[in-house]
Amino acid sequence: MSDYDAEAFEAFEAKGWTTKEAAAYDALAGRVTARVAKPLLEAVGAGAGTRLLDVATGPGYVAAEAVERGAEPVGVDFSETMLAHARAHVPGVEFVLGDATALPFEDASFDAVVAAFVLLHLGAPERAVAEAARVLKPGGRAAFTVWDEPARGRWLGIIFEAFRAAGAQPPPDVPAGPDFFRLADAAEFTALLEGAGLRDVDVDRVEFDLHLADGDELWNGLLGGSVRVRPMILGQTEELQREICVRYDECLEPYRAETGFAVPVSVRLASGAGP
Numbered sequence: 001m002s003d004y005d006a007e008a009f010e011a012f013e014a015k016g017w018t019t020k021e022a023a024a025y026d027a028l029a030g031r032v033t034a035r036v037a038k039p040l041l042e043a044v045g046a047g048a049g050t051r052l053l054d055v056a057t058g059p060g061y062v063a064a065e066a067v068e069r070g071a072e073p074v075g076v077d078f079s080e081t082m083l084a085h086a087r088a089h090v091p092g093v094e095f096v097l098g099d100a101t102a103l104p105f106e107d108a109s110f111d112a113v114v115a116a117f118v119l120l121h122l123g124a125p126e127r128a129v130a131e132a133a134r135v136l137k138p139g140g141r142a143a144f145t146v147w148d149e150p151a152r153g154r155w156l157g158i159i160f161e162a163f164r165a166a167g168a169q170p171p172p173d174v175p176a177g178p179d180f181f182r183l184a185d186a187a188e189f190t191a192l193l194e195g196a197g198l199r200d201v202d203v204d205r206v207e208f209d210l211h212l213a214d215g216d217e218l219w220n221g222l223l224g225g226s227v228r229v230r231p232m233i234l235g236q237t238e239e240l241q242r243e244i245c246v247r248y249d250e251c252l253e254p255y256r257a258e259t260g261f262a263v264p265v266s267v268r269l270a271s272g273a274g275p
Contacts, residue, residue: 006123009177013121014078016227022059022085028221030059032155032210033116036145036267037065039206043143043271044112046071053110053135055100055128056118060086063093074110076103101127105135113142119192120146120180121227129196136274142198148205148266149184154255155210155263159222159229162247171235174228189270198272206267213260215252219245 022030040062046052048070054063057075059082066073067090075090076098077083083095098104100118113132119125132142150157170176183189186203193201212218223230233244255261 004123004176004178008175009123010121012175013177013227017121018079018081020079020081020225020227022082024224025082026059027225028217029225030061032265033058034061035208035265036116036206036269037062039204039267039269040114040116040143040145041066041069041071043202043204043269044114044141046112046114051109051111053103053105053113053132055103055113055115055132056121057086057095058082058116060090060093060095062114062116063095064090067093071112074105076100076105101131103131103135107134108137109135111137111140113140115142115144117145117147119144119183123177125178125183125192126195129192129198133196133198133275138274140274141271142193142274143269143271144189144193145206145267145269146183146189147181148268149181152205152207152264152266155218155265156222158218158251158263159248161251162244163232165247165251166240166243168232168236168240168244170232174231174235183270184268186268189268193270193272197275199275201270201272203268203270206269208265209262210265211257211260211262215249215261218252218261218263219248 046069050071052066052071052073054073054075057063057077063073063075073093075095078099086095113136122128136142147153150160189203190201255263
């Protein structure tokens with residue numbers, strides 16, 4: 001038995017992402033997630049003529065990179081707001097409204113499937129991986145990304161540490177969910193893909209630095225570009241919010257650079273061949 005309500009968790013996430021403006025996501029989170037488009041596509045061997053499904057396409061970063069590689073992407077997302085942004089910025093690509101856990105496509109429809117960071121926002125990520133495997137053609141490959149452990153991925157780890165160091169607790173109106181960093185463990189990630197029937201699973205890391213002008217850029221970017229961070233912080237008392245800010249500054253200081261900050265980003269990328 002899990003210690004959270006998967007339906008309540010997914011409803012909270014769905015409401016947040018369907019109402020979020022793509023511009024708010026673009027400001028910081030998009031800069032980070034777009035950097036992972038190339039490794040994702042390389043993991044599935046996407047190239048000229050590859051019919052590729054980009055699950056939870058969001059603003060269309062991966063789909064845009066796929067076009068550059070000569071692939072034939074289709075993007076799917078449950079947020080009309082994100083799809084509108086993708087259609088405006090990635091012309092000529094088909095973008096479809098749909099759910100990662102119930103993809104609106106026939107079995108064996110795609111040569112490759114990629115899903116950037118969606119698994120973290122699902123109460124039962126197994127369903128999304130199973131759906132990716134279902135629509136994958138024999139011999140095709142699927143790839144997924146999640147955030148690495150906070151000790152390595154400091155751009156997220158800093159704010160989680162500041163929250164804990166301040167003694168803050170999640171507000172009651174933010175439903176609990178699965179361990180956000182569970183899939184940072186290679187064995188857990190491998191088991192998830194193999195459980196859906198994917199074979200020859202490989203789990204790797206993608207690492208780079210996020211360059212920031214100042215601490216406000218990261219703070220405001222995470223509050224504006226995520227669904228859970230904003231209510232977690234703003235749901236605290238004013239006194240506790242100030243304490244979180246103090247702790248945040250302390251956690252960020254080791255990453256000061258000649259100009260601004262250089263904060264490590266670390267991503268886990270898992271891929272597997274179709275059943």
